[in-house]
Amino acid sequence: WVALAKKYTDKTGVQVKVQTAASGTYEQTLKSELAKSDAPTIFQVNGPVGYQNWKGYTADLKDTGIYNELNNKDIALKDGDKVVGIPYVMETYGIIYNKDLLKKYTELPGAKIKDVKEIDSFDKLKEVADDMQAKKDQLGIKGAFTSAGFDSSSDWRFKAHLANIPLSYEFKEDGVTTQPETIKGTY
Known part of the structure; x- marks a missing residue:
């Protein structure tokens, strides 16, 4: 800085x-x-949660040059129609895969894909993961997925991030734009 x-x-x-x-x-x-x-x-604010503490100090950035430079305006922090924050760093979600293991899988008879690039949707990922799980002994694995762990150094990934995925879709579907008092879904 x-x-x-x-x-x-x-x-x-x-x-x-x-x-x-x-x-x-x-x-x-x-x-x-x-x-x-x-x-x-x-x-800086810590996303929507941190914004709640400082919203009285923010200005609408909707008509600024920095906001207009965003390739994806959905990533800006918003309060209703007001743009209150522009991200400069983001934590996001992704899947890391083992190239050698996927190559071994694609060479098995009946593999659901011949190249990892064919995994282009959740449905295809699920199909491949289910098939890998069914063929775990042939692949020499315990399961199709693993995590970074649940130890104290990484449990925040599950508590603070992974829970946000289903909640964000629920909020989007329900049109929630401010912090809700209750959560409707069952998890």
Whole structure:
């Protein structure tokens, strides 16, 4: 951030102060900084949850150049029709696969695909995973999927992220745009 601020100052002449917080103190530090007469112009929020604490300090960014540069405007943080945050880093979901194992699978008689590029939908992924599970002994595996683990160093992936997937689809289907009081689905 300091290097980026220097480049911005060199290009525009506008001085930029970068304020950081010690580990675990960001919310406290931001609260203190926002109370000052020279409050930060730009600050970070932790997605929709963090936004709830700071929404009184945000402006609508819908008509800004930075918002208009987004290739996918769905990733912007919104409050109704108001664009309140532009992501610069995102955690997202994906599947990592073992190339050698998938190659071994595709060479088996009756494999559901001949090339990993054929996995282009959830239905195809499920078909392949189910078939791999059925052929696990031939493949020398215990199962088609594994996780990073449930130990304390990675359990946040399940508690804080994976639960968001079904919830996000439920919220989208129900038109929920603010934090709900209750969750309707059964999980």
